[in-house]
Amino acid sequence: MTRADAAGSLPAMVYAGINRPLLGDLAGLAHAVPKLATPVPPPLAKLLERVMLPPESQALGVPAGCTPDLAEGMAERVAGLPDVPLTQALPALGTLATLQHLATGRLGFAMPSEAPELAQVMRDLPPEALAPASELAAGPLAGLATLVALGAALKERLGVDPEHPEASRLIEERLPERVPAYGTYAADGAGAAAGMDKALGVGMLYGVSEALGVKLDQPGGVQKLADRVRELNTARLPVIDLDPDAAGKLYPLSQIHKHWPLDQVARDPEPFRRHIAALLKLDVEVPPAGNGTPGGAGLPPQPTAETVRKVLDSDLGEISRADWGAPELPVTPAIPGLAALAQLQDMLPVIRRGAVR
Numbered sequence: 001m002t003r004a005d006a007a008g009s010l011p012a013m014v015y016a017g018i019n020r021p022l023l024g025d026l027a028g029l030a031h032a033v034p035k036l037a038t039p040v041p042p043p044l045a046k047l048l049e050r051v052m053l054p055p056e057s058q059a060l061g062v063p064a065g066c067t068p069d070l071a072e073g074m075a076e077r078v079a080g081l082p083d084v085p086l087t088q089a090l091p092a093l094g095t096l097a098t099l100q101h102l103a104t105g106r107l108g109f110a111m112p113s114e115a116p117e118l119a120q121v122m123r124d125l126p127p128e129a130l131a132p133a134s135e136l137a138a139g140p141l142a143g144l145a146t147l148v149a150l151g152a153a154l155k156e157r158l159g160v161d162p163e164h165p166e167a168s169r170l171i172e173e174r175l176p177e178r179v180p181a182y183g184t185y186a187a188d189g190a191g192a193a194a195g196m197d198k199a200l201g202v203g204m205l206y207g208v209s210e211a212l213g214v215k216l217d218q219p220g221g222v223q224k225l226a227d228r229v230r231e232l233n234t235a236r237l238p239v240i241d242l243d244p245d246a247a248g249k250l251y252p253l254s255q256i257h258k259h260w261p262l263d264q265v266a267r268d269p270e271p272f273r274r275h276i277a278a279l280l281k282l283d284v285e286v287p288p289a290g291n292g293t294p295g296g297a298g299l300p301p302q303p304t305a306e307t308v309r310k311v312l313d314s315d316l317g318e319i320s321r322a323d324w325g326a327p328e329l330p331v332t333p334a335i336p337g338l339a340a341l342a343q344l345q346d347m348l349p350v351i352r353r354g355a356v357r
Helices: 020-031 042-051 074-079 085-106 115-124 127-134 138-158 167-178 196-211 221-232 244-259 262-267 270-280 305-312 317-321 332-347
Strands: 013-018 351-356
Touching: 013 115, 020 127, 020 262, 020 332, 042 138, 042 167, 074 196, 074 305, 085 196, 085 221, 085 317, 085 332, 115 332, 127 244, 127 332, 138 167, 138 244, 138 270, 196 305, 221 317, 244 262, 244 332
Parallel strands: none
Antiparallel strands: 013 351
């Protein structure tokens, strides 16, 4: 669980249609991606999860099975936290944050002011847009995306090239130092301390509100969040008729392209093959994500000490009085199509822009 970021910049050019020839190009590029012959070994999937552990300062929660290392007296204060009914709105707020991220951060359409223009883009997307993924095997494609993500994470977070002859040793040496464990594993059968669910819920509210551009813990934050929800809820976007199977394959395909552009792989697949082969040869003893002996399998998600501190330092009076229930969101059915459009755009500029505004 990481703290969400606010969405990106506004568009600089007017929408001028879908670049249909590029969709045909993408089909050829997708089929040029080498096929993964074997499933990803579970230890490599575990290694990816460990390497991608967010820094404690950026995390909302501690690793699974762990409890936070709280300063003296904090546990008693957490137990006294008030109920915050607004946490019931978290799923709806998360949907709106996804909408803003996809529409503005990924596709460049300000919301809700440019929702009509975005709606036209979605209506113009031809049925064959997902054809590049429709004939690909889901399992091998997902496995390939996992390996590509692992290779990128090893380079970015540990400074280790998987093709280095001593890659496994270097990973074992650097991983505990560069991606430190945090939290302490609870004993099997241990229960969660009182109030921890409330602290985590409020921390999640703060994070998703920030993603929507609102500082919920500041005076007037609840009203500002309500206004933003009302604004985004005016957006009307069409539902794209998707083949769920094909749509599900676009994400791993776009993740591969993020680190290994498909056109480069199509022109010369050998470097990509060597990279994947090197990853499959890794033999690493993955250290625990928390401190102590892993246990506490039935423990619910727990906040970090920093999340607890922030919640305890907040004035929860205004937040605890708000009770929205679960707001209805007319835009929800459009999210899968919007995500598919963003993944297509990530791979090739299928959305054509016109004159500068």
